[in-house]
Amino acid sequence: MKKLCSIFLLAAFTVVMPGCAASSSNAAQGKTETMQSDQNTSEPYQADTKISEVICDPAFGEYGRLIFPANTGYYSGNTLGELSLTWYGNTNPDKTVEITNYMKNHAEAGEAIFYNIYTEEEKVADPAKEDTGLFFFKGNPGEKFAVCNAGGGFAYVGAMHDSFPHALELSKMGYNAFALIYRPDAQTACEDLARAISFIFEHAKELEVDTDCYSLWGGSAGARMAAYLGSYGTAAYGGDDLPQAGAVIMQYTGHSDYTENDPPTYVCVGENDGIASWRTMEQRVDALKAIGIDAEFHKYPNLNHGFGLGIGTIAAGWLNDAVAFWEKQMDN
Secondary structure: OOOOOOOOOOOOOOOOOOOHHHHHHHHHHHHHHHHHHOOOOOOOOOOOOEHHHHHOOOOOHHHHHHOOOOOHHHEEOOEHHHOEEOOEOOOOHHHHHHHHHHHHHHHHOOOOOEEOOOOHHHHHHOHHHHHOEEEEEOOOOOEEEEEEEOOOOOOOOOHHHHOHHHHHHHHHOOOEEEEEEOOOOHHHHHHHHHHHHHHHHHOHHHHOEEEEEEEEEEEOHHHHHHHHHHHHOOHHHOOOOOOOOOEEEEEOOOOOOOOOOOOOEEEEEEOOOOOOOHHHHHHHHHHHHHOOOOEEEEEEOOOOOOOOOOOOOOOOOHHHHHHHHHHHHHHO
């Protein structure tokens, strides 16, 4: 197994998440406030809905706490509209509200939107695996699938910024999209991704997904995960021996490692990114092209790290370009 070192050395935060029982009065108050201020809306969650209300919503059961970072020291804000994630300044409140409403509406309709990738026995043996799983944004039955991996410096999982929005948009386009909640360390994150891909292949019939030419997506630390799995495969990280991804889609990461057998790769980054150098990303793409691997590189002027979907920025629409790149691989 290829060993990875941690990319970031970060101070640990020890924060106790208030229990749902303890916060139920606040959640009820938030719900009352929301109902009073938004009586004419049809969606249950609004920008002023308290985050605790979402986490403790009975529709989500035990996985509600994984919608937001399990380590609460990496986000702030009391309401959906106030949510702020460490290292990300472009979290879109409207998209946060849309995502949580999507989850609630589908969960209350009886649809499975979350899957455990580890058994209860495995979780007992390694309690860190309690904070893992796959959120499913279902597309058309029988369509291909993508796994989206959020960044967070391998310190936390910033799904509400870097994987839930992507997965939701992919599902709107008909693709079956998963957002992985992983153990935030470089090695264990890749192991969780390998397990997630293996889970999807094993349950492809139940999930109604086509496993041919699947794609791996990621931003920042999540992009490193996608790249490592694309380069070395699932078996290298403890998963089943499965076909290689049909395409890897990467946003803003300084990842430079590659192999001569890498999948086709799409890359995008902002020129003002102070965390991930666009030059490093461009050099990697040039190296892939030099050995005959299909690759695209896109950089955006005056754009910083963590632009996500790029809503309201010069990068808006990049996801459509990335999908077109993936679809090109389907035709090859």
